[in-house]
Amino acid sequence: MDEPTPAHCTAFEGSRRIASGELKAVAVAVKKIIDRGVTEPVLVFDDKTSAIVELDLRGTPADVAQRLEQKPHHGGQNPPCSAMAEGRRGPGRPRLGVVAREVTLLPRHWDWLASQPGGASVALRKLVEEARCANAGKDRVRQAQEAAYRFMSAIAGHQSGFEEATRALFAGNAARFDELVQAWPVDVRLHATKLATAAFEPQPQPHLEGGAE
Numbered sequence: 001m002d003e004p005t006p007a008h009c010t011a012f013e014g015s016r017r018i019a020s021g022e023l024k025a026v027a028v029a030v031k032k033i034i035d036r037g038v039t040e041p042v043l044v045f046d047d048k049t050s051a052i053v054e055l056d057l058r059g060t061p062a063d064v065a066q067r068l069e070q071k072p073h074h075g076g077q078n079p080p081c082s083a084m085a086e087g088r089r090g091p092g093r094p095r096l097g098v099v100a101r102e103v104t105l106l107p108r109h110w111d112w113l114a115s116q117p118g119g120a121s122v123a124l125r126k127l128v129e130e131a132r133c134a135n136a137g138k139d140r141v142r143q144a145q146e147a148a149y150r151f152m153s154a155i156a157g158h159q160s161g162f163e164e165a166t167r168a169l170f171a172g173n174a175a176r177f178d179e180l181v182q183a184w185p186v187d188v189r190l191h192a193t194k195l196a197t198a199a200f201e202p203q204p205q206p207h208l209e210g211g212a213e
Contacts, residue, residue, distance in 0.1 A: 045154070
């Protein structure tokens with residue numbers, strides 16, 4: 001089965017951004033540019049994860065577009081935290097898109113899960129949803145860091161200050177990061193900064209009961 005393709009992406013020829021937007025439009029643009037002849041490697045990045053997108057550029061631009069129209073796309077968002085999976089289906093309620101996979105737990109964990117209303121599967125789903133919602137901010141920062149780092153490693157690993165910029169990214173030091181990437185090619189700098197933006201967002205502080213005297 002083919003892997004889902006990204007909904008939106010950005011293409012670079014060397015350090016120059018050549019196309020950005022919906023995958024099909026970017027792929028067609030890349031095909032036309034390559035057919036005219038390129039002097040540097042062309043890389044296409046998933047806008048969400050910065051994973052490199054492999055394109056089948058055989059044939060004409062129309063052939064490239066047609067193949068992509070037949071492939072599934074990812075990019076859907078996780079369900080909102082309030083939409084937690086419930087244990088029972090009411091009359092006419094559609095089935096959840098659950099996936100059966102192996103989970104390894106200690107006997108006491110299985111005993112506790114079995115004692116929960118709805119059984120182990122329902123309890124696990126609720127625990128996962130609660131953890132996902134509680135850690136949404138941290139997960140968003142981590143995903144932004146990983147996406148920015150993946151892009152930077154692929155295209156800017158040879159740039160001055162790359163290692164220091166990477167450390168600033170994971171340390172959450174936006175000012176230092178911006179300072180270090182200023183000398184990079186403008187398109188690379190702008191895209192890296194855009195990806196890293198969420199990594200520098202302030203995180204909500206835990207609520208403290210009682211307050212200070």
